[in-house]
Amino acid sequence: MAEWNRAKRKRKTIEIQYTGLASNSTLKVTKVTGKHLESMGIPGKFGYEVYPEEAVYLMETGSATISTSSGRDLSLLEAFSILEAMSVPMSKYEAYKHVKRTGLVVLRPRKPTIDFERLRHVEPKIRQKFAEKSFEMLVNRHTVPEERVPNPDSFPSFENRNGQISMKMKVLHTSPALVNFLPLEMLESIQTSTILQNLKPPTPNRPPCRPPSYWPFVDHHVTNWQEFRFQAEQARQETVLRRLKKLRPPSHAELRRERITVENVDFHVFSPASFSHRLPARPLFSLICYSATGPPLKISELAELENVVFAMEEAGKVNFVAMSGASIDLNNYLC
């Protein structure tokens, strides 16, 4: 009779294999029976995988057996050592067991399945071009090109001789015709009436002016051409970066802002009525588990959490505290 009952029980239980490897954070299910795994574990391509607290809970309720790689079944005490080996604290397991027994679906927060990179409209060619341009600018960051030197003698230079500072600057015009001015006798004998009659009227289509060879900096005071070339290169790089800013991949802060679920929680609790692994579901509330005798949480951290329930565990009993998260409106209590 006992042997028959044991065989019948063995036939109806879920079989989970524990390999003992520290790299895996889940246990593999080798035999699926019943409806427990419809709301537990992770369904994958090669079968189900369960977290250690789920495996120990199934074993504690008699729905599963955990075996080692050598085929031996583990006892409940050895199953608790699995929790210790996989860094699951006892307070987390006790809170999970308590909420699970009420009938709710308790799952660990999973990674978001939506690829936020794909939602942003960035073409791969433009992305590659941005990467190449960024790489070029990073490589040529400190290289100043030897170009666009219109007149190296235009800026003054200062010399310090025995405490006396003198400035040297060459003349701007080197034409000898402009250096020697005309005498007054020749200016008086110019026939102005003849010259004025030969002047052409101004035409509406004026020829375009020649662009300057360099643009001066309004904000910076440049004293030599070396500094001028450095500032010009920096301005050019800033212009290129500003032009490519819209094509930049989104930063980590922007991705975090677009997250749907709350981060840094231990469990998400769902309603068992319409839960399915393949359908997206919004959790009823989130759960944070910690020991009552451990270090307390900061009040500044509590103010940022919304729709979060705290499970404080003390020697096998769990106390649940719900926080408002957002600031409450005190005017609602006046009337």
Added chain:
Amino acid sequence: MSHEILEVPVNSEKRKVEICHVTGRFFASKSDCPYLESAAHVCLNRNSAEDDKNWHYNSNLLPILDELVAILVEFGFANVIRLETTPDREIQRKTLEISEIPFENSKEFRTKRLVVRDFWKKGYFIADGTRFGGNYLVYTSSPNTCHAEFVLICAPITDEERISAMRCCNQVKKTLLLATTSSESTQPHYTQCTWFRPEFY
């Protein structure tokens, strides 16, 4: 401390219960609960009606307080074992000596251990009292049959915490006790806190 240990008679014929240390906790088997309650007057956990009705829940491991484990090991009622993993990934049991048991090495734990030991020798039952604002709940008989008489606070607390615990104990009809120890003697000193109303004086 050493003088009081010598007063205890060594009795090797006593049955020893296995207490396991896993994940930083101490667990005892549910089948040992009647023996511990009758012989060592240590109650592991209060049985709730929900657990009795739920036939799925067949756990036979119950958590036990660290201070109670120290008492049971000291007076010969229990042995502490720990599971170890061999290099070929097999799990074996190892019995720990009293010096090898990983108790918390702090002054607060030693104070709690002394106070719990003193209450246990007087015949009281000890349970966890975190939910009532104190450290322990002290019962005169089994926790399954009666309510607690005292809420016990061992660590030094501030006035605000004492007011909070006092108000909580007043509501639940329990007496708040403050236990203090000194370095000269091992006997704790107990102070009772009562709610005084001057209009009824």
